[in-house]
Amino acid sequence: MTEASPAKWHRAHVTWFFEEFVLRRDPAYVVYDESYRYLFNSYYEAVGERHPRPDRGLVTRPGVDDITHYRNYVDGAMEEALQRGTLDDEALDLIELGCNHEQQHQELLLMDIKHLFSTIPLTPGPLYVDRDPDPSRTPPPFGWRSVSGGVVEIGAAGTGFSYDNEGPRHRVFLEDFEIADRAVTNADWLEFIADDGYRRPELWLSDGWAHIRQTGRHAPGYWHFDDDGWTTFTLSGRRRLVLDEPVLHVSFYEADAFARWAGARLPTEFEWETAALAVDDRRAMLLDPERCHPGPAGGAMIGDVWEWTSSAYLPYPGFVPANGAVGEYNGKFMSDQHVLRGASAITPAGHERVTYRNFFPAPSRWVFAGLRLAR
Amino acid sequence: MTEASPAKWHRAHVTWFFEEFVLRRDPAYVVYDESYRYLFNSYYEAVGERHPRPDRGLVTRPGVDDITHYRNYVDGAMEEALQRGTLDDEALDLIELGCNHEQQHQELLLMDIKHLFSTIPLTPGPLYVDRDPDPSRTPPPFGWRSVSGGVVEIGAAGTGFSYDNEGPRHRVFLEDFEIADRAVTNADWLEFIADDGYRRPELWLSDGWAHIRQTGRHAPGYWHFDDDGWTTFTLSGRRRLVLDEPVLHVSFYEADAFARWAGARLPTEFEWETAALAVDDRRAMLLDPERCHPGPAGGAMIGDVWEWTSSAYLPYPGFVPANGAVGEYNGKFMSDQHVLRGASAITPAGHERVTYRNFFPAPSRWVFAGLRLAR
Amino acid sequence: MTEASPAKWHRAHVTWFFEEFVLRRDPAYVVYDESYRYLFNSYYEAVGERHPRPDRGLVTRPGVDDITHYRNYVDGAMEEALQRGTLDDEALDLIELGCNHEQQHQELLLMDIKHLFSTIPLTPGPLYVDRDPDPSRTPPPFGWRSVSGGVVEIGAAGTGFSYDNEGPRHRVFLEDFEIADRAVTNADWLEFIADDGYRRPELWLSDGWAHIRQTGRHAPGYWHFDDDGWTTFTLSGRRRLVLDEPVLHVSFYEADAFARWAGARLPTEFEWETAALAVDDRRAMLLDPERCHPGPAGGAMIGDVWEWTSSAYLPYPGFVPANGAVGEYNGKFMSDQHVLRGASAITPAGHERVTYRNFFPAPSRWVFAGLRLAR
Amino acid sequence: MTEASPAKWHRAHVTWFFEEFVLRRDPAYVVYDESYRYLFNSYYEAVGERHPRPDRGLVTRPGVDDITHYRNYVDGAMEEALQRGTLDDEALDLIELGCNHEQQHQELLLMDIKHLFSTIPLTPGPLYVDRDPDPSRTPPPFGWRSVSGGVVEIGAAGTGFSYDNEGPRHRVFLEDFEIADRAVTNADWLEFIADDGYRRPELWLSDGWAHIRQTGRHAPGYWHFDDDGWTTFTLSGRRRLVLDEPVLHVSFYEADAFARWAGARLPTEFEWETAALAVDDRRAMLLDPERCHPGPAGGAMIGDVWEWTSSAYLPYPGFVPANGAVGEYNGKFMSDQHVLRGASAITPAGHERVTYRNFFPAPSRWVFAGLRLAR
Known part of the structure; x- marks a missing residue:
């Protein structure tokens, strides 16, 4: 790759x-x-x-x-x-x-x-972390949290470190919206597959449909189906799928198609940030070198898995890159990329922020990326 | 192509x-x-x-x-x-x-x-319209129009025909901004070239810089330099560059780089629409089958040349595609494309609208596309 | 293409x-x-x-x-x-x-x-020649003709027109060999398919195997299998396969694999020319504008279908291209191409010669090309 | 690569x-x-x-x-x-x-x-062998050796080990020919470059010309020109060009173009083998782990540098691959490859043979490959 x-x-x-x-x-x-x-x-x-x-x-x-x-x-x-x-x-x-x-x-x-x-075709393959399997439980159904709209403030306030792309802090108008109280899980994704989610063009963006036809993708990254059912590859080797974990390694196209299938949509990054502020002091799994893998999907919005938003990665109003070479850090990638918010189970603790803007091209799957529904 | x-x-x-x-x-x-x-x-x-x-x-x-x-x-x-x-x-x-x-x-x-x-290598090549050359005049400097921000309404109101992607009408918060009172002209673009605009990576988005390095682009589409200076190809054949015409056939990457060079930026599509409403009843050149080419850059915002905005092509809040196959008309292209606003000198009269959202991928140049600065 | x-x-x-x-x-x-x-x-x-x-x-x-x-x-x-x-x-x-x-x-x-x-997806498609279908008969088994070797003379003698690549006439040593008394037919090819010829790597050159795996080729060019069996496309439209016609539109790779499957090999171009001299005055089908298609495989070696040889397209000893631009006619293509001998049912009469060297790259299939076995 | x-x-x-x-x-x-x-x-x-x-x-x-x-x-x-x-x-x-x-x-x-x-962009780069530079001397002009033709025997006689592709031993008719008494040297190649060898299409096979235009090749592999003249990369690092060494790392296309420029041609592999038999007991440089690089071009034909022949890599008459998987060793590569004869300064001693058939595709350059002229 x-x-x-x-x-x-x-x-x-x-x-x-x-x-x-x-x-x-x-x-x-x-x-x-x-x-x-x-x-x-x-x-x-x-x-x-x-x-x-x-x-x-x-x-x-x-x-x-x-x-x-x-x-x-x-x-x-x-x-x-x-x-x-x-x-x-x-x-x-x-x-x-x-x-x-x-x-x-x-x-x-x-x-x-x-x-x-x-990619290493050895059995057993190399382990980065040696640990016991997690139990797999059927996750409870998710609920919707209501968030009031209006003119909200978005972006880093400038106290403490933040990247240049998180500012300037500025106003955005939001309609009222609802956002799921947990990330989409592996169990949810199995339903999407079972309902022919990867075979129905009406669920997909045109580029996304072309992409999965060309690549033959029909499940999240690292997933594999054999006689005993679905497995996924982890930093502890290939493991049986854990139903109540957040789905990992989906592309923007897959996240978008799933949301359409679910009768919902992805949140904008502004909705995401506004919703996350209410649960700002709670953290899901961040980097634990003895684990390097999410826990069961829960209520905290930061940690476990980066969440694709519906927002294109664009400069905030008034954005000015830093002077000199470090000004190339973020700004020049602001075309044809998609914003992910939150953090993942391999993000070092202390590096995460509610205003953090991660970004990747739509087909990327090696990111620890999943999604959360909005409507 | x-x-x-x-x-x-x-x-x-x-x-x-x-x-x-x-x-x-x-x-x-x-x-x-x-x-x-x-x-x-x-x-x-x-x-x-x-x-x-x-x-x-x-x-x-x-x-x-x-x-x-x-x-x-x-x-x-x-x-x-x-x-x-x-x-x-x-x-x-x-x-x-x-x-x-x-x-x-x-x-x-x-x-x-x-x-x-x-692409036809005959001299003279085929003419679509046979007409006399336009005079070329140095354009007057442009001015800035101030537009007040706040919460504005964007999108089609639903009276008369509009495409599904122009609605629903919704609220957006804008800061105060300024927008140029005419499109960028060929004369302006010559200054950009003369100032090494195509050779300075700091002016370009990363994808744009890679694109022009790979393609060798160093001037707008159809431009050609020979002993007598710059010419451009038109539907009336190859013509000497007309200085006060809006620049045509630039990609999003070029438009974005020009704006950065000029110490300005592209407007968002929301700024563009808000600014255009004030001059809504004025039209620049629309399709005239005897001409098929813009006139000199003037004050009207609709006509002559589509204008790249800084906005990614995304659904408006609450967007729902039409039922059935025609629902595929617009919505499924909403990834990795960029919004152009206005209309061009080959847009049939009556087809243009202030809320119209045209969209193309960033490298596209065969569109009649130029730009207008904002700040 | x-x-x-x-x-x-x-x-x-x-x-x-x-x-x-x-x-x-x-x-x-x-x-x-x-x-x-x-x-x-x-x-x-x-x-x-x-x-x-x-x-x-x-x-x-x-x-x-x-x-x-x-x-x-x-x-x-x-x-x-x-x-x-x-x-x-x-x-x-x-x-x-x-x-x-x-x-x-x-x-x-x-x-x-x-x-x-x-390639035109209309039913019925366009016809170049409108004519009745040919009868399809099971071809009789082919026989082997013995040819004595020794030092033979190869190439054009210089009486009458020939291309530069047909000379100089020169000596080649041949072992005794046998050559089939007719071209390989469609009936023969159906046996090859039925015997998994396209699925057995041991029959194929390495490049050929890679080529058919990549392209998915599993039958000659223009062949199509449907409920009623095999058809092929002709200049008179799509037609039921005629069993006793020479197989057409096979690549060098396919011809070579077929010969290996048959326990035989392709003749060298020197063997081919030597064998053809004995039947030199007989012609199979050459261009008939009312037909443009071979007849049943028969005894003549020139006409119906070009025949792949095992020879790479190389200069004869002492070959010197003509002076000036026409010297580029043939000589500069003498690398990584394969010689075909004979002529086809669309070769204009009078253009064929026993010393004629046609040549194409190994994967080519739009040629009217088949093969004849040797051993 | x-x-x-x-x-x-x-x-x-x-x-x-x-x-x-x-x-x-x-x-x-x-x-x-x-x-x-x-x-x-x-x-x-x-x-x-x-x-x-x-x-x-x-x-x-x-x-x-x-x-x-x-x-x-x-x-x-x-x-x-x-x-x-x-x-x-x-x-x-x-x-x-x-x-x-x-x-x-x-x-x-x-x-x-x-x-x-x-490819490692360090200065100094890694050394495989640390040794002193060789002196560079202007090589003496080469001479032509005359070889008589007739029906000759080619291929391994079956005493001692040989690869399957070296047999069966068989008869070939050769015209009388002449072959150079040393390989083409770096000094010779500099003349070719100076005479615009890489810029004259008439010297090149069509595929070869397309190849050098596309790749921009204008000198042998690893050659580099700077203020102090030409250097080449060796297993002892980058070194000043040694004039009297055989040229190394040229493609078949380059070898063929050089020969045409020199008013000569490459020998066939049959000519090469026949000529080499006369000097069979002499060896140029074979693998010396303390050197891994040719010496000055001399009279022996085996060693220093593999020599491109004009022969395509094809089976000898009567060739039958070995049974089982090892039968895939050589035979299945017999299309669109070119024969090299001799051996090189990195061929282990004892592995070389006068009947040895090495083969590579025409554009290959990482082989220790040069050429010897014939006419």
């Missing part, structure tokens, strides 16, 4: 971020290796030419040990710089951004490892 | 629409040729299998005369049905939709002819 | 050949239209830039009438030149080459028309 | 060969891991489904240590079987084939490592 990167690349790239944007500000800093700038820049045009993404998997040198050495070198330089106490506010802001950037890549790394492990 | 269709296909398809959705409602109607249903269905899944779009250009049979015969047959049956006076309201609504559908295809047909003629 | 060209292109191209290589030799000749040189050059690099082959189908101008006018113009100029009697030997040779070139395109034109007609 | 495989895959695959074809013959043998059969089968259809080749690079498990363990396990079982002394002749033949198979992969492994190292 060309979107995925090797583990060592992720490690080198988050290290490079600190070297490029923080350490290089000091003319006395001795760069570790100039060629790393080319190898480990992901997409910053302002920094210069980059190694092509699909070739990342082919770079056998520098090796794992070289990257560890690079990491130690940059860590040492960062510690020294912090201890000198001479870093200006801009540098400190960039360090905060670098830490958040690294948290993001922790999630990407787990997504990529899951995908890679799923 | 796989998006384009032959003229005879357009003619057969708009004819088929009346046969499929109006005439077939009468069990006594004798279908002209069952195989035409397969050949001339464009994208209605509910109607059955379709001939693949990229193969349209290869169908040498039925020929031009066959299609004329088909048209006459269906026209006769329609007249008869109308004269009998037994058509119910649903049928009459479908006829109104069919007429609007045909107007849409009149514009598509001219877009396709323009593209096709532009 | 990108290998096919429109009928009018073929007509213009064979006309262009005379203009380009004969008429332009006279400085007084007034070229009909300079842009035709770009449009109707097929592959002669030495002549200049060419219109891309896959776009040929899109050129609506010049139209059919324009091409007729062009043809008349060139015909007139040719007649005049011939009557003046001032053409030198090189010009006369080029005229002979031009006539043979035109005969080749007569066959290509019929191949292209057959393919095009086969 | 999808043709290349990771080092650990090569090691596992040559190990698997012994397990699959030798050890499994003993019903008592305990298979190491059934899933390895799927992972490390390269192309044997008769053995079952295979892991797709382009995904080989993605398999992070089994790891390098696992493969070493697998190797030790199979080595142990092989030693045991040999010591028991109960292996029948067929098994012993398969062991001999397995050893030759492993030698082949030793060469492929070095080709793949060279390619992989060349």
Whole structure:
């Protein structure tokens, strides 16, 4: 999968971020290796030419040990710089951004490892986490929460860290709406499949129908049907489907078709944020290195699984990207992507926020992504 | 270009629409040729299998005369049905939709002819309209119109015909904004080119930058530079660039990059509609078969050139597609497309509306599409 | 199909050949239209830039009438030149080459028309020739003819016209061999299918197996199976399979797999030519405009169907292409193509020769191509 | 590059060969891991489904240590079987084939490592062999050796090991010919470049010209031009071009175009073998692990660099593949490939033979391949 990167690349790239944007500000800093700038820049045009993404998997040198050495070198330089106490506010802001950037890549790394492990044709395959199976229970029916509309405020208020794409805080008019009190579960999805959800064009966006016809998709990512029924691949290997878990690894197209089938729709990101504020202090599963998998679908809106919204990923009114290369962090991806809200069971705790805007193209499935209904 | 269709296909398809959705409602109607249903269905899944779009250009049979015969047959049956006076309201609504559908295809047909003629390597090439060149004048600088925000009403009120995607009428919150009092002109675009607009990644969305690098695009569609300067291809053949005309045949990516270069942005479709209501009764150039080309950029917002907005093409709150196959008319395309507003110099008069939502994918350039700045 | 060209292109191209290589030799000749040189050059690099082959189908101008006018113009100029009697030997040779070139395109034109007609989803579809069905009889078993080897002479002796690739005449050592006394028939092919010929990888070349897996091919080109059994598409429309006709429209891969299944092999082109010399004065079906289809498989080796050989298309020892642009006629295609020998039921009479080397890439199927076994 | 495989895959695959074809013959043998059969089968259809080749690079498990363990396990079982002394002749033949198979992969492994190292954007890059630069001398002009033709015998006589594709030994008629007394050198190739060899379509096969236009190739593989002139990549890193070395890493297309430019041609594989027999006991550079690179072009025909011939890779008269899965070793690749003769500086000593037929598709360049002229 060309979107995925090797583990060592992720490690080198988050290290490079600190070297490029923080350490290089000091003319006395001795760069570790100039060629790393080319190898480990992901997409910053302002920094210069980059190694092509699909070739990342082919770079056998520098090796794992070289990257560890690079990491130690940059860590040492960062510690020294912090201890000198001479870093200006801009540098400190960039360090905060670098830490958040690294948290993001922790999630990407787990997504990529899951995908890679799923492709290895060994039985048993490799385990990232060794743990017992979860019990599978029929989930109770979900209920609707009513939310009042009107002119609401959306976006980050600017207290504490947030990405540039979460602001400026601004007003949006919402009609009254209802939103489900839990995410869609695997049990719900089995009903969709049983009702020929993947075979009825009237349920699908035109692009989505073309996509599933071309790819032959007929179930969420990692699902597999055999004599004993449905299984799914997890970071603990292939497992029997757990009925009351939120469905994972569906594309935007699938989420949208499911909602139409259910006589409902996806919430807009503005509805989602407004609804989530009422349950803001509750968290579903965030990253637990001993688990790396959601728990049963419950009432909290942040955690377990990213939720596709119906919103296209667009700039908020008055959005201005940051100056310099880091201004490329978010803004330039604002076309033909779709917003996901919440967080997932592999999002590091502390990285999640009610105003957080995650985004991916419509067909993406290696994200820990599900959905919640609205109407 | 796989998006384009032959003229005879357009003619057969708009004819088929009346046969499929109006005439077939009468069990006594004798279908002209069952195989035409397969050949001339464009994208209605509910109607059955379709001939693949990229193969349209290869169908040498039925020929031009066959299609004329088909048209006459269906026209006769329609007249008869109308004269009998037994058509119910649903049928009459479908006829109104069919007429609007045909107007849409009149514009598509001219877009396709323009593209096709532009590829023919003869000198002189074929002319669709034979007319004298327009004078080229330096356009006056544009001004900004201020528009007050607040909660505004958007969408079709339901009096008179409109497409389903123009409703329901609903409320949107807008901040105060300013919008340019004319479209961006060819003269403006020459400044963008001269200022290396196509070579500065910081001006472009990531997808847009990848797109122009891959395609080598470095000027609007149909533009060509030779010893005597810039020319553009028109339905009257290749012509010297007219400075004060609205720029035509730019993609969403180009429109977005230009706006960023100009220190402005594209308006949202809600801002556009709100601003246009004030000048609603004024029209720029609509389809004049003796011209098929915009006039100089002026104050009216509807006509001359479709204007890219910053809005993704999404359903309005409460949107419900029509029942049956015609429900596929608009709704199922609501992903990864971008809204254009206004109308163009090849839009049939009477087809334009201030609430009209045109939509195309971001890279499209064979549309008569330009832009207007906002801030 | 990108290998096919429109009928009018073929007509213009064979006309262009005379203009380009004969008429332009006279400085007084007034070229009909300079842009035709770009449009109707097929592959002669030495002549200049060419219109891309896959776009040929899109050129609506010049139209059919324009091409007729062009043809008349060139015909007139040719007649005049011939009557003046001032053409030198090189010009006369080029005229002979031009006539043979035109005969080749007569066959290509019929191949292209057959393919095009086969794609038109009308019932009944268009007919090129309206004629009664042939009777279908079980063919008698074939026999083996023994041919003695030794050092044989291969290639055109240089008396009468031949293409450059048929010479120089040279010596080849052959072992004794046997060759079938008729081509493989449709009846034979049905046995191959019934014996799972398309499902047994051990019968196929590696490239051939990959090709049929990727394309899903499971029968010769134009064959179709329905409730009433197998049909094939002909220039007289879709017809019930005639058992004793030579199989048509098989690729090199299919021919090779069939031969392996039959415990035999394809002949080399040298074996084929040596064997054919004994029956040289007999002809199977050549082009009959009222038929355009083979008759029952018989004893003559030239006619009915081109026969794939096991030989790669390579230069004969001492081969030297002609001088100038016509030197590109044959030699530059001598890589990764396969030789077919004989002639087909759409080859114009007089164009066939026992030394004729036809050649196509291994997957090609729109050729009137079959096979004959050897061992 | 999808043709290349990771080092650990090569090691596992040559190990698997012994397990699959030798050890499994003993019903008592305990298979190491059934899933390895799927992972490390390269192309044997008769053995079952295979892991797709382009995904080989993605398999992070089994790891390098696992493969070493697998190797030790199979080595142990092989030693045991040999010591028991109960292996029948067929098994012993398969062991001999397995050893030759492993030698082949030793060469492929070095080709793949060279390619992989060349893509790593580090300065200095990784070295496979650390050694001093060779002196670069202007090579002396080459001379022509005359060889008498007539009916010659070609192919392996069956004494000692040879691959099935080297037989049966058979008679071929050759005209008298001349062959160069050394391979084409880098110095020769610089003349070709200087004379616009890559820009003159008349020198190229049609497929070859299309290929270099599409890929932009304008020099042999791994060559690079900078301020100090031409360098090439070697297993000892990037090095200044050595003038008197044989040119390496040219495609069949390039070899063929060079020969045409030189007023000569490539030899057929029959000419090559006949000419080489006279110098049969002389060897140029074969694999020296401390060098892995040719020496200066000299008089021996076997070693330094594989030499493209003009022959397509086809079965010899009477060729019959071996029984069972190993029958897939060579025969099924006999379409659209080109024969190379000789051996290269990374061919293990003892693996080379005067009748050896190497083969690759025309565009291949990661092979240690050059050419020798004939006329």
